[in-house]
Amino acid sequence: MNNxxxxxxxxxxxxxxxxxxxxxxxxxxxxxxxxxxxxxVFATRDGLSRFIHALTGExxxxxxxLSLFVAMITSLLNSILGTLTAYIFANYRxxxxxxxxxxxxLPVAIPTVVVGTSLLLLWGPIGLVGRYFDPLGFRPMFAxxxxxxxxxxxxxxxxxxxxxxxxxxxxxxxxxxxxxMGAGRLKTFWxxxxxxxxxxxxxxxxxxxAHSLGEFGATVMVSGNLRLRTQTAPLYIxxxxxxxxxxxxxxxxxVLAILSFIIFFVLLHVTERxxxxxA
Amino acid sequence: MSILLRNILKMYGEQTVVNEVNLEIFPGELFVLxxxxxxxxxxxxxxxxGLVSPDRGEILFRDRVMNALTPQERNVGFVFQxxxxxxxMTVAENIGFGLRIRGTSRKERDEKIxxxxxxxxxxxxxxxxxxxxxxxxxxxxxxxxxxxxxxxVLLLDEPFxxxxxxxxxxxxxxxxxxxxxxxxxxxxVTHDQTDAFELGDRIGIxxxxxxxxxxxxxxxxxxxxxxxVAQFLGAANFFTGIMQERNIQIGSSFLPLPExxxxxxxxxxxQVLVRPEQLEIASYREELRGTYLGEGExxxxxxxxxxxxxxxxxxxxxxSITSGFGDTDPTNLSVQMAxxxxxxPTGQGExxxxxxxxxxxxxxxxxxxxxxxxxxxxxxxxxxxxxxxxKKTQGRLTIIGVAERFLEETKARExxxxxxxxxxxxxxxxxxxxxxxxxxxxxxxxxEQNLYDLVILGTRGRHAPSRFLGSxxxxxxxxxxxxxxxxxxxxxxxxxxxxxxxxxxxxxxxxRFVGRIARNTDAxxxxxxxxxxxxxxxxxxxxxxxxQILQNLGLRVETKxxxxxxxxxxxxxxxxxxxxxxxxxxxxxxxREAFLTNSVTSQVLSQVDRPVLILHIRPPM
Numbered sequence: 001m002n003n004x005x006x007x008x009x010x011x012x013x014x015x016x017x018x019x020x021x022x023x024x025x026x027x028x029x030x031x032x033x034x035x036x037x038x039x040x041v042f043a044t045r046d047g048l049s050r051f052i053h054a055l056t057g058e059x060x061x062x063x064x065x066l067s068l069f070v071a072m073i074t075s076l077l078n079s080i081l082g083t084l085t086a087y088i089f090a091n092y093r094x095x096x097x098x099x100x101x102x103x104x105x106l107p108v109a110i111p112t113v114v115v116g117t118s119l120l121l122l123w124g125p126i127g128l129v130g131r132y133f134d135p136l137g138f139r140p141m142f143a144x145x146x147x148x149x150x151x152x153x154x155x156x157x158x159x160x161x162x163x164x165x166x167x168x169x170x171x172x173x174x175x176x177x178x179x180x181m182g183a184g185r186l187k188t189f190w191x192x193x194x195x196x197x198x199x200x201x202x203x204x205x206x207x208x209x210a211h212s213l214g215e216f217g218a219t220v221m222v223s224g225n226l227r228l229r230t231q232t233a234p235l236y237i238x239x240x241x242x243x244x245x246x247x248x249x250x251x252x253x254x255v256l257a258i259l260s261f262i263i264f265f266v267l268l269h270v271t272e273r274x275x276x277x278x279a
Numbered sequence: 280m281s282i283l284l285r286n287i288l289k290m291y292g293e294q295t296v297v298n299e300v301n302l303e304i305f306p307g308e309l310f311v312l313x314x315x316x317x318x319x320x321x322x323x324x325x326x327x328x329g330l331v332s333p334d335r336g337e338i339l340f341r342d343r344v345m346n347a348l349t350p351q352e353r354n355v356g357f358v359f360q361x362x363x364x365x366x367x368m369t370v371a372e373n374i375g376f377g378l379r380i381r382g383t384s385r386k387e388r389d390e391k392i393x394x395x396x397x398x399x400x401x402x403x404x405x406x407x408x409x410x411x412x413x414x415x416x417x418x419x420x421x422x423x424x425x426x427x428x429x430x431x432v433l434l435l436d437e438p439f440x441x442x443x444x445x446x447x448x449x450x451x452x453x454x455x456x457x458x459x460x461x462x463x464x465x466x467x468v469t470h471d472q473t474d475a476f477e478l479g480d481r482i483g484i485x486x487x488x489x490x491x492x493x494x495x496x497x498x499x500x501x502x503x504x505x506x507x508v509a510q511f512l513g514a515a516n517f518f519t520g521i522m523q524e525r526n527i528q529i530g531s532s533f534l535p536l537p538e539x540x541x542x543x544x545x546x547x548x549x550q551v552l553v554r555p556e557q558l559e560i561a562s563y564r565e566e567l568r569g570t571y572l573g574e575g576e577x578x579x580x581x582x583x584x585x586x587x588x589x590x591x592x593x594x595x596x597x598x599s600i601t602s603g604f605g606d607t608d609p610t611n612l613s614v615q616m617a618x619x620x621x622x623x624p625t626g627q628g629e630x631x632x633x634x635x636x637x638x639x640x641x642x643x644x645x646x647x648x649x650x651x652x653x654x655x656x657x658x659x660x661x662x663x664x665x666x667x668x669x670k671k672t673q674g675r676l677t678i679i680g681v682a683e684r685f686l687e688e689t690k691a692r693e694x695x696x697x698x699x700x701x702x703x704x705x706x707x708x709x710x711x712x713x714x715x716x717x718x719x720x721x722x723x724x725x726x727e728q729n730l731y732d733l734v735i736l737g738t739r740g741r742h743a744p745s746r747f748l749g750s751x752x753x754x755x756x757x758x759x760x761x762x763x764x765x766x767x768x769x770x771x772x773x774x775x776x777x778x779x780x781x782x783x784x785x786x787x788x789x790x791r792f793v794g795r796i797a798r799n800t801d802a803x804x805x806x807x808x809x810x811x812x813x814x815x816x817x818x819x820x821x822x823x824x825x826x827q828i829l830q831n832l833g834l835r836v837e838t839k840x841x842x843x844x845x846x847x848x849x850x851x852x853x854x855x856x857x858x859x860x861x862x863x864x865x866x867x868x869x870x871r872e873a874f875l876t877n878s879v880t881s882q883v884l885s886q887v888d889r890p891v892l893i894l895h896i897r898p899p900m
Contacts, residue, residue, distance in 0.1 A: 171361065173359045173360075173361060174365075176350070176357070176359070177359060177363040177365075177424075179330070179349070179350040180328055180350045180351075180353075180355055180425075181356075181377035181425075182351050182380045182381060183376075183380045187380060195368075196367055
């Protein structure tokens with residue numbers, strides 16, 4: 001269990017070194033760097049004050065706050081759900097375990113718009129289940145509850161994907177050690193297993209958060225895109241652009257972009273740091 | 280805190296991992312379970328801890344049955360092979376975990392932790408994390424963690440697994456010290472013999488789920504109860520010796536029996552264990568301290584820091600092949616000489632004399648059967664019979680396959696492997712022997728080198744050419760030092776044995792041998808005597824003698840007497856009485872005399888359709 005030295009990357013000596021690197025930049029530039037640059041250029045084109053003014057508008061404020069709120073709740077819910085699922089899968093055998101394991105990763109494969117549609121068909125006022133709940137006053141669709149439902153569904157695989165491998169890697173003797181020392185199942189989970197999942201939970205949360213922030217397809221369906229009621233930031237950007245308010249759209253887009261960058265760099269930093277520790 | 284395991288059985292699917300183990304561990308002792316991976320030792324440890332439940336049997340801590348208790352309730356300390364230290368906790372937090380769960384006050388906890396850190400030789404390491412410790416340090420923390428809450432039993436699973444030799448040696452010392460200081464009943468599981476010998480107050484040897492032997496290390500090493508255990512614990516030379524008045528004959532040497540040893544019967548064959556360090560070599564016979572064994576030359580000599588390990592070729596002495604330093608030449612002995620005690624020859628090719636300073640006679644271990652297979656269905660029949668008898672007599676089985684030609688080698692080996700696998704499904708101890716050469720010769724060699732009670736071969740019975748001469752079955756049955764069973768048919772039943780008595784006597788031990796088989800298989804014995812025309816008293820008296828011998832073994836014996844032509848009468852009786860085995864005698868040694876003279880036995884053999892056991896007629900005194 002000693003720290004292993006990481007070998008320095010050996011730089012290959014290829015011919016035409018300069019040319020290959022230039023080609024790389026030539027491809028990346030219009031694809032990635034320029035569009036993002038464009039947002040900032042447009043956002044600040046008419047001056048910083050206009051930028052801030054666009055951001056403080058009612059719609060923009062609500063949209064940003066709603067997105068952050070939804071992202072946080074989704075992360076929280078998925079932390080619990082993801083950990084629970086990973087734990088059950090790691091420790092118990094039950095019929096249909098294999099197909100279920102594949103099923104819970106499905107959201108990654110389904111187009112988000114289809115997710116939204118299917119949720120509507122299930123929970124909407126005339127939906128399979130919704131029609132019974134509607135008279136009871138439980139109407140998740142076109143409300144924040146529906147957005148949460150959609151986001152949890154869509155981002156679940158990301159949390160699971162972060163937590164499950166770490167849990168699986170945990171040797172069974174880890175828990176057994178705690179048992180022999182007198183800790184019951186619950187105490188073992190709290191004192192031994194959960195803390196060892198800290199890193200994975202953090203990564204999972206960041207991923208979930210990022211995906212939730214940017215979620216569009218499912219959100220646009222289940223929320224109804226109701227301004228100042230269920231309009232998240234991505235929906236706001238879309239609507240404003242369609243309506244011709246490019247500045248407003250750009251301002252919020254820029255904020256989202258900055259948030260994404262921050263999350264990305266934190267994630268990168270964390271995973272790089274964890275790498276050498278894993279002996 | 281004593282631990283008692285009663286009839287513990289554990290199966291994983293079809294595989295019996297722990298097979299009816301009975302073990303008692305005394306309070307305060309350090310008991311080591313020694314065995315290879317897969318022997319079931321770790322499973323037993325985990326059952327004591329409560330991490331695994333036995334399928335059958337009880338586990339008791341000082342007379343209290345623990346089976347229903349969870350690991351949490353058993354108050355045991357467990358040190359895992361990979362230590363399993365909690366990575367997110369400091370060393371101090373790890374050690375204090377058990378106490379924290381039990382609600383011990385912070386102050387008390389800290390005191391205990393510091394005392395333990397001192398005990399394991401890591402004072403001040405409390406704030407470090409496991410990832411900052413070396414393997415040896417982590418192991419010590421694991422031990423401290425398991426001891427913190429003063430468990431009644433300490434369990435260690437291969438604690439020195441992935442460590443280098445020096446660290447191992449240090450840790451062994453530490454563990455021994457800690458055990459002496461605390462006096463906790465400790466059970467350790469390992470595959471390393473040095474661990475076992477150095478640490479164990481007593482050790483237990485496990486193999487394929489069975490507990491083979493328990494006892495103090497020196498006792499088991501010097502006086503093992505079986506060949507297998509002897510080999511397990513170190514290199515050994517096994518010889519087949521013949522008991523004489525007050526000594527044992529090996530080759531042409533006579534080893535004096537140790538004082539006070541109760542000698543087995545004269546003439547009886549025994550297995551003798553001589554460890555390499557119990558053999559000695561010298562340049563001249565006068566220099567030998569022990570009994571002279573023979574002359575030979577050094578084939579190979581290795582210096583192992585303090586000892587010379589040598590392979591010495593000694594003509595005239597033959598040892599069992601499955602022993603020694605891995606040499607397969609039975610005329611090569613494995614000798615170990617301590618380099619500090621006087622000089623001795625060490626050069627390759629040097630001529631030396633070999634002596635025996637001490638030895639150990641292995642106790643009788645149940646019927647050892649040698650069965651020969653040759654890939655044919657007759658071999659199959661023989662194997663079925665052998666497996667049945669082995670199972671019933673709880674003995675050992677060795678399957679031998681001989682390849683006559685180079686081209687047959689792979690087939691022979693494969694056949695052996697298959698046969699061994701099939702046999703292992705029903706019997707515990709199955710060994711194989713592979714030889715190249717002439718089948719009859721190799722089989723006879725095998726019976727010389729190793730101690731067997733019976734040889735079983737398949738024959739073509741009625742379909743064999745009427746002249747047996749040259750067939751493996753004939754040669755072996757005439758020359759083998761033990762009874763030979765020839766079977767021409769697939770194994771069906773074993774309920775009735777027909778012993779054909781004539782005036783020619785066989786060895787008493789052979790009669791008793793038949794009796795033992797009958798007793799173990801619940802087969803009925805009928806003594807049959809055909810008096811030739813004109814009558815003959817000799818045979819009749821002998822029949823009564825045999826009857827007495829068998830009745831003394833507790834068997835009920837029927838007797839039958841008939842008149843007429845011997846061969847046909849025997850065959851008729853065999854057929855009409857539905858006997859499953861015929862017992863006949865043959866003259867020893869001379870193939871021609873035994874078979875060409877159209878003796879009763881050879882005639883019966885050429886016409887019989889059921890198994891025949893051939894005993895040797897003693898030459899007239």
